[in-house]
Amino acid sequence: MFRDNRDFMAALRSSGDLLEIEKEVHWDLELGAVSRLACEKDGPAVWFKRVADYPEDETVFANPMATWRRVAVAFGMKPHAPVKEIYAEYERREGRLIPPVTVEKAPCKEIVQRGGDIDLFAFPAPMLHDGDGGRYLGTWDLAVSRDPETNWVNWGMYRFMVYDSLHLTGFPRPTSHLGKVFQDHYVPKKKAMPVALVIGADPLSHFAAAATYHIGGEEGALAGGLMGAPLELVRCEASDLLVPAQCEIVIEGEVLPDCVALEGPYGEYPGYRTGEMGNGILFRTTAVTHRKSPILTVDATGYRDDSSTITALTGAIAIKRRLERHGVPVLDVNVPRDGAVHTAVIAVKYGGRQVAREILETLTSRRALLSKILLVEPDVDIFDLGQVLHAFSTKCHPVHGIHAVQYEGRANTLTPCYSQGERAAQKGATVLYDCTWPGEWSREWEVPVKATFATIFPASIRQKVLSQWRAYGFKE
Amino acid sequence: MASKNEPRVWETFLRRPGDLKEEVEIPLVIRDLNPGRKKYALRHVLAIVSRKAEEIPQMDELRVRTVVGVELPGSWGIRILEELPVELPGRPYQDFFQALKAWVADQKLDRERQKKYE
Numbered sequence: 001m002f003r004d005n006r007d008f009m010a011a012l013r014s015s016g017d018l019l020e021i022e023k024e025v026h027w028d029l030e031l032g033a034v035s036r037l038a039c040e041k042d043g044p045a046v047w048f049k050r051v052a053d054y055p056e057d058e059t060v061f062a063n064p065m066a067t068w069r070r071v072a073v074a075f076g077m078k079p080h081a082p083v084k085e086i087y088a089e090y091e092r093r094e095g096r097l098i099p100p101v102t103v104e105k106a107p108c109k110e111i112v113q114r115g116g117d118i119d120l121f122a123f124p125a126p127m128l129h130d131g132d133g134g135r136y137l138g139t140w141d142l143a144v145s146r147d148p149e150t151n152w153v154n155w156g157m158y159r160f161m162v163y164d165s166l167h168l169t170g171f172p173r174p175t176s177h178l179g180k181v182f183q184d185h186y187v188p189k190k191k192a193m194p195v196a197l198v199i200g201a202d203p204l205s206h207f208a209a210a211a212t213y214h215i216g217g218e219e220g221a222l223a224g225g226l227m228g229a230p231l232e233l234v235r236c237e238a239s240d241l242l243v244p245a246q247c248e249i250v251i252e253g254e255v256l257p258d259c260v261a262l263e264g265p266y267g268e269y270p271g272y273r274t275g276e277m278g279n280g281i282l283f284r285t286t287a288v289t290h291r292k293s294p295i296l297t298v299d300a301t302g303y304r305d306d307s308s309t310i311t312a313l314t315g316a317i318a319i320k321r322r323l324e325r326h327g328v329p330v331l332d333v334n335v336p337r338d339g340a341v342h343t344a345v346i347a348v349k350y351g352g353r354q355v356a357r358e359i360l361e362t363l364t365s366r367r368a369l370l371s372k373i374l375l376v377e378p379d380v381d382i383f384d385l386g387q388v389l390h391a392f393s394t395k396c397h398p399v400h401g402i403h404a405v406q407y408e409g410r411a412n413t414l415t416p417c418y419s420q421g422e423r424a425a426q427k428g429a430t431v432l433y434d435c436t437w438p439g440e441w442s443r444e445w446e447v448p449v450k451a452t453f454a455t456i457f458p459a460s461i462r463q464k465v466l467s468q469w470r471a472y473g474f475k476e
Numbered sequence: 477m478a479s480k481n482e483p484r485v486w487e488t489f490l491r492r493p494g495d496l497k498e499e500v501e502i503p504l505v506i507r508d509l510n511p512g513r514k515k516y517a518l519r520h521v522l523a524i525v526s527r528k529a530e531e532i533p534q535m536d537e538l539r540v541r542t543v544v545g546v547e548l549p550g551s552w553g554i555r556i557l558e559e560l561p562v563e564l565p566g567r568p569y570q571d572f573f574q575a576l577k578a579w580v581a582d583q584k585l586d587r588e589r590q591k592k593y594e
Contacts, residue, residue: 028515053513121513131545133489134507135516163518167562174569187568260566260575262505262518265489265545275543277489278572282563420543 001076001227004107004246005200005295008074009061012045015079017070019044026052027060027135032128035062035300042067042304047295051124057293058124064140064203064297066306068337071313074203075226084383087334090226091317098224098231106234106245113288114237119165120285123249123296129267133277134161136266137168137251140297140306142198142209144241147181148191153242154178155209155219159301160197160251160283161263168197168251168283169261171276175367175410175426177215182255182281192254194239195283200248200297205231210307211314238286248294252287269311270340271303272416276423308337319344319363319370326362328355334382342415343372345382351375351436356403364405364430369412373432379450380435391435401434485509486554487539491573496540496552498526503560503580505572509539520560522580529553 002008012018019038025031025048038046048060065071072081075089125137138160146153158172172178178195186193198205208223220242224230233242238252263280267273299306312335323330329349335341344363348355356375363370376382380391396402411418411428418428437447449456453465486506490496502525507518527550529535535553542548566575 121517127516129545131541131547133545134518162516164562165514165517179569182568255568256563257568258565259563260568260570260572261564262489262572265543267545273545275545277543278491279569280572281568284563 001204001229002074002202004202005061005064005248005297008064008203009045009047009295011073012070015069015073017044017067017073017079018047020047020049022049024050024052027054027124027126028052029127029130031060031062031124031126031298032300035126035298036129036302039063039066039300039302039304045070054124058296059293060124060126060296060298061200062298062300063306064299065207065310066299066304066308068309071207071309074207082383087313087316090313093226093228094222094317096225097218097221098227098229099218100220100224100231100233100242102242103232103234103245106232107291108243108245108247108250109234109237109289110292111290111294112237114286118285118288120162120168120251120288121165122288123294125162125296126298128298128300129273129302131273132161132266133262133264134163134169136161136298137296138170138197138199139299139301140199140206142201142206142244142247143170143172143178144196144198144243145178145181145193146241148185150216152181152216153218153220154181155205155223157206157210159266159268161266161280163261163282166285167261168253168285169263169280170255170283171263171266171280173367173413179281180215182257186255187257190257192256192284194236194241194252194254196236196239196241196243197251197253197283198243198247198249199251200295201244202227202231202246205244205247206297207310207314210310212311212318213314214318236287237289247291249290249296250288251285252289253283253285256282256284267302268414269301269305269307270342270414270416274414274416274418274423275420276413303340304337307341311335311341312337312339315341315369316344319346322362323359326358328358328362331378332382336385336388339372342370342412343374344370345374345376345388347376347378347380347382348436349378350439351377351434352439353403353434356432356434360403360405360430360432364407364410367410367412368407368428368430371412371415371417371428371430373430375432375434375436377436379455388435392433395435395437396433400438402431403434404429404431483534484536485539486536487541489541489543489545491543493542495573496525499524501557503576504554505576506538506554506556518562520562520564520576521556522558522560524555524557526553 125135261282538554
């Protein structure tokens with residue numbers, strides 16, 4: 001497994017999944033536009049080796065895991081591994097936690113800056129999209145924070161925008177783990193919350209930070225489990241938080257409990273800039289440490305960004321686990337890449353009104369990130385979206401097959417179809433399309449027979465046809 | 477980089493149409509559009525803005541974007557009167573623009589009280 005971001009980049013170079021751009025590229029929109037188009041074309045990750053206004057030893061690495069090939073490489077699998085196998089591999093490793101170890105010395109401490117030396121503009125943070133609220137230093141990051149009551153350490157991937165030389169503003173959603181701990185345990189006591197923003201760690205640490213993981217779960221141990229070895233952490237300069245020792249850059253600071261900040265708007269993972277602006281949190285930098293020749297990592301957010309693979313995958317497995325715990329007859333879950341982490345396809349042993357209601361309640365009770373759910377039976381391969389669309393089109397009753405729930409205070413504020421008012425109140429809805437046959441229909445008398453080769457012919461005919469297929473003249 | 481005497485270019489974001497009141501002192505968050513490493517640095521200021529930039533001397537240029545980041549056509553003039561703190565008191569996750577207005581109103585009230593006792 002990869003000890004650091006640089007080893008991962010070398011592996012991507014070997015597999016043909018890294019483009020190194022020697023030509024100077026400007027941090028102001030050009031870098032964002034190149035990275036965005038690379039995502040939309042399913043292109044390679046990009047290493048920008050000369051960034052305008054910045055010295056040659058400050059470079060930018062964009063879109064680390066925005067394709068399934070790069071996720072497979074990060075997991076040490078063959079680059080062309082099927083998505084279904086990557087899901088299974090994550091599921092296998094996710095249950096195996098390996099706690100991190102602490103080290104005294106670390107590459108991320110090669111340069112240490114405190115006090116007046118701090119200048120957040122010293123890093124080539126890109127203006128990613130025209131009309132964003134600012135330059136985002138934190139996109140492919142890992143924010144470390146701690147619950148002061150339980151000492152639980154949370155890692156999350158949250159966006160952070162450069163405000164001035166000393167301040168960042170961020171929008172970890174109020175319902176996110178960081179947002180919740182901050183509001184529950186720091187704001188009421190008017191205590192600043194120490195946070196370390198880690199940039200350019202090894203790929204699976206970022207994967208763990210972005211993962212949909214339960215409250216109280218230590219993403220550092222998850223990262224170790226995914227890597228198959230304990231992760232090395234080192235203590236911060238200005239707080240006792242621990243950060244991955246091999247990372248590129250650490251911005252240490254504190255989130256202020258009695259300040260509000262302008263953050264956004266920002267072109268986000270659903271593929272839109274929704275106008276969420278002006279209600280962020282303010283981060284005052286206390287120290288900056290980094291490697292020599294630091295490589296700033298960037299996720300060019302939007303359609304088919306890094307969340308379309310890693311957030312989708314971990315979200316799907318988290319949904320499966322939750323439904324299993326709640327007794328739903330779930331078989332498998334896919335959060336399709338083009339669904340912008342808003343749609344889940346859930347295969348169940350059987351559907352019906354009661355199962356639909358249980359699923360909706362379970363998946364929207366604390367925070368509701370999904371807005372569309374398609375429920376299918378085991379005959380549908382949930383990773384084949386053609387089959388899913390066929391089931392939706394033919395089996396979902398336009399009246400009885402649609403179940404919806406509305407909620408307030410826990411909706412996904414980045415969902416583009418919500419109005420500005422709904423977003424402000426975190427008001428939203430989730431709809432479930434039941435694409436399963438009603439349980440009360442007789443399999444012998446009422447359930448229509450699927451007219452596919454696999455289902456509408458006797459086994460003997462199928463075998464004959466398959467064995468003679470080339471003899472008939474077909475090439476494939 | 478613009479010289480000290482040249483007008484500078486700033487940009488602000490509005491939540492709704494009509495939020496930019498002309499020819500009265502208003503608190504604003506503006507960002508620097510002048511080229512260089514510090515482009516897009518943000519400031520909180522008390523300022524006067526006007527559509528008739530040419531009528532008010534020593535005005536900088538102000539561009540305006542909407543809440544979804546769309547740039548409105550044309551530009552305004554802006555004269556910055558006072559720098560406001562970046563660490564703006566308020567409750568995290570609450571409306572920044574309201575907090576900015578409230579802070580300015582509180583400061584004004586404090587000044588009036590001080591004058592009264594002087």
